Amino acid sequence: MKKTTLFSLKSPYREQLDIIGYHFGYGKKALAIVGALRGNEVQQMYVCSRMVQTLKQLEASGNISEDHEILVVPCANYYSMNIGKRFWAMDNTDINRMFPGYELGETTQRIADGLFKKLQNYEYGIQLASFYQPGSFLPHVRMMDTGFTDTELMKQFGFQFAIVRKPRPYDTTTLNYNWQIWETKAFSVYTNATDTIDEDSAEEAVHAILRFMLSEGMIDLRVRPGYMTELLRESQVKQIHSEYGGVLVSCVKVGEHVEAGTVLGRILHPFDGELLGEIRTQVSGTVYFVYHSPLINEKTVCYKIIK
Amino acid sequence: MIETVASAALAVNENLIIRKRRIRHGDSPMRLSFVTGTHGDELEGQFLAYLLGSFLDAHIEQLDGTVDIYPALNPMGIDSITRGIPMFDLDMNRIFPGTKKGTMMEVVCSSIIDDLLGSDVCIDVHSSNIFLQEIPQIRISVPTAEMLVPYAKMMNVDLIWVHESATVLESTLAHTLNMHGTKTLVVEMGVGMRITKEYCYQLFEGILNLMKQLEMWHGEVSLVREPIVSINRQVGFVNSDAAGIFVPCVPFGSTVKKSDHIGDVLDPLSSKVVETVQAVCDGLLFTLREYPVVYGGSLLARILMPEEESA
Numbered sequence: 001m002k003k004t005t006l007f008s009l010k011s012p013y014r015e016q017l018d019i020i021g022y023h024f025g026y027g028k029k030a031l032a033i034v035g036a037l038r039g040n041e042v043q044q045m046y047v048c049s050r051m052v053q054t055l056k057q058l059e060a061s062g063n064i065s066e067d068h069e070i071l072v073v074p075c076a077n078y079y080s081m082n083i084g085k086r087f088w089a090m091d092n093t094d095i096n097r098m099f100p101g102y103e104l105g106e107t108t109q110r111i112a113d114g115l116f117k118k119l120q121n122y123e124y125g126i127q128l129a130s131f132y133q134p135g136s137f138l139p140h141v142r143m144m145d146t147g148f149t150d151t152e153l154m155k156q157f158g159f160q161f162a163i164v165r166k167p168r169p170y171d172t173t174t175l176n177y178n179w180q181i182w183e184t185k186a187f188s189v190y191t192n193a194t195d196t197i198d199e200d201s202a203e204e205a206v207h208a209i210l211r212f213m214l215s216e217g218m219i220d221l222r223v224r225p226g227y228m229t230e231l232l233r234e235s236q237v238k239q240i241h242s243e244y245g246g247v248l249v250s251c252v253k254v255g256e257h258v259e260a261g262t263v264l265g266r267i268l269h270p271f272d273g274e275l276l277g278e279i280r281t282q283v284s285g286t287v288y289f290v291y292h293s294p295l296i297n298e299k300t301v302c303y304k305i306i307k
Numbered sequence: 308m309i310e311t312v313a314s315a316a317l318a319v320n321e322n323l324i325i326r327k328r329r330i331r332h333g334d335s336p337m338r339l340s341f342v343t344g345t346h347g348d349e350l351e352g353q354f355l356a357y358l359l360g361s362f363l364d365a366h367i368e369q370l371d372g373t374v375d376i377y378p379a380l381n382p383m384g385i386d387s388i389t390r391g392i393p394m395f396d397l398d399m400n401r402i403f404p405g406t407k408k409g410t411m412m413e414v415v416c417s418s419i420i421d422d423l424l425g426s427d428v429c430i431d432v433h434s435s436n437i438f439l440q441e442i443p444q445i446r447i448s449v450p451t452a453e454m455l456v457p458y459a460k461m462m463n464v465d466l467i468w469v470h471e472s473a474t475v476l477e478s479t480l481a482h483t484l485n486m487h488g489t490k491t492l493v494v495e496m497g498v499g500m501r502i503t504k505e506y507c508y509q510l511f512e513g514i515l516n517l518m519k520q521l522e523m524w525h526g527e528v529s530l531v532r533e534p535i536v537s538i539n540r541q542v543g544f545v546n547s548d549a550a551g552i553f554v555p556c557v558p559f560g561s562t563v564k565k566s567d568h569i570g571d572v573l574d575p576l577s578s579k580v581v582e583t584v585q586a587v588c589d590g591l592l593f594t595l596r597e598y599p600v601v602y603g604g605s606l607l608a609r610i611l612m613p614e615e616e617s618a
Contacts, residue, residue, distance in 0.1 A: 299409075
């Protein structure tokens with residue numbers, strides 16, 4: 001293992017920010033794995049730290065294939081993590097909205113530029129991604145459909161589901177989108193936590209990444225078998241919105257199969273506890289997202305069901 | 308008349324309500340919309356909304372048409388000094404046009420667009436952010452320049468900045484409205500979290516002049532200034548390379564020469580000047596950093612080059 005500083009930034013009042021990369025194997029740039037770009041992506045950093053541990057062992061036992069270099073970047077924004085902020089602490093900008101970056105630009109553009117230069121030319125890229133809403137996901141993998149996408153590759157992770165997402169205008173400045181534009185086959189891996197550590201889903205993500213690496217000939221390892229992945233378009237996912245604001249009491253968990261008409265949750269009046277409404281699914285399928293903040297506004301996506 | 312444009316229930320005993328005030332007089336079908344408060348830390352538009360509304364109240368007989376004033380598209384943001392939408396960590400000006408079947412803010416944005424469509428002209432007032440001060444200017448993307456520059460020239464601003472369009476800006480209010488045929492002018496002026504009365508009065512005169520040209524206003528108007536239009540000119544960006552405290556040494560809005568000393572980045576601990584900041588080109592200093600703490604990359608100034616130098 002070789003530990004390098006990929007990018008540094010001086011601060012007026014704090015120790016220098018160093019984005020650290022862990023390199024395993026040698027030769028052609030096979031895979032880059034990126035964890036936290038935001039200050040609350042603790043689970044994403046944790047999954048990377050688990051990958052570092054695993055790859056260290058694989059390297060020591062000679063199980064990383066020849067001519068394959070793997071890079072793991074656990075955290076690009078620990079400045080925000082250390083002070084409890086999600087975005088860049090000074091100006092609240094999002095590093096993951098600054099790619100491909102600009103070396104003469106603003107601070108987060110420079111960070112994105114410095115990092116992206118070191119992430120280019122890898123054949124594959126995996127970002128441990130998070131969602132902006134508080135909630136749990138069924139661990140899965142996504143790809144953005146940029147026209148350069150071989151979505152079948154997602155099956156090699158062995159998650160239960162893989163989703164193809166159509167990019168929106170604001171996606172064009174994300175790491176994942178730019179990786180693809182620069183010809184890296186890029187995936188987003190979602191676990192079911194962000195600002196807390198969920199050991200089980202971290203484990204699932206690590207095994208999924210290892211399955212992918214094995215199938216691409218990067219490592220030699222007995223890996224726990226995965227699912228026969230079901231490949232979905234976003235349109236095959238039913239979003240269910242709350243019709244009231246109040247206290248949400250959920251009745252289902254991520255991964256459960258539900259039939260049409262099942263009560264997924266109840267919204268109660270926050271003061272007197274009266275039932276304001278039930279949230280029912282109109283479709284049968286697997287629950288793949290559950291909103292988990294106790295307070296909920298009207299018209300909030302609170303459940304997603306894979307039909 | 309005060310109307311509700313969009314409403315959604317928040318979790319605990321409160322609704323998010325977007326409101327507008329409609330001021331109407333005469334028979335003309337012309338309609339001008341004034342929107343502001345998309346970013347909760349931008350307050351210049353709040354005073355301007357008051358100026359416009361109170362002046363029209365006092366001189367309603369001179370109005371022929373409809374003026375709609377939307378002072379706070381992001382009321383929770385203004386209330387909590389939050390640039391984006393509190394609780395969502397989202398920039399509201401990246402959600403438009405929204406959707407009827409989306410999340411709360413997507414539905415709200417969709418309702419706002421529905422309400423604004425049909426206006427003859429919409430003025431979308433921003434005030435930079437807390438970091439930079441801006442001279443009164445209107446920003447227009449290249450594809451809409453031919454349609455919008457004639458209207459922008461009526462607005463009594465100092466600068467019309469015609470910039471390249473970026474994909475990410477396709478989710479702004481102005482882009483959405485312009486693509487649907489509602490001519491929308493984006494104003495940037497002053498600095499975040501402050502009210503610069505001088506700029507507000509300047510733009511107020513411009514709005515009256517625009518209304519006069521649209522034949523919605525029968526009262527007197529002042530002579531408006533001729534703005535610099537950035538077409539065929541380049542903009543020089545001055546970014547900090549060092550981290551520290553930026554202290555400018557030239558007046559905001561002045562004309563500078565290339566290599567002029569425009570400020571310093573200082574280190575309060577070592578008592579050293581860590582960077583001497585120089586102008587990167589000749590021109591008008593139309594943006595200047597207001598918030599002193601800087602990192603490498605922090606934008607310190609923007610300079611509009613003269614035509615001959617840009618060519």
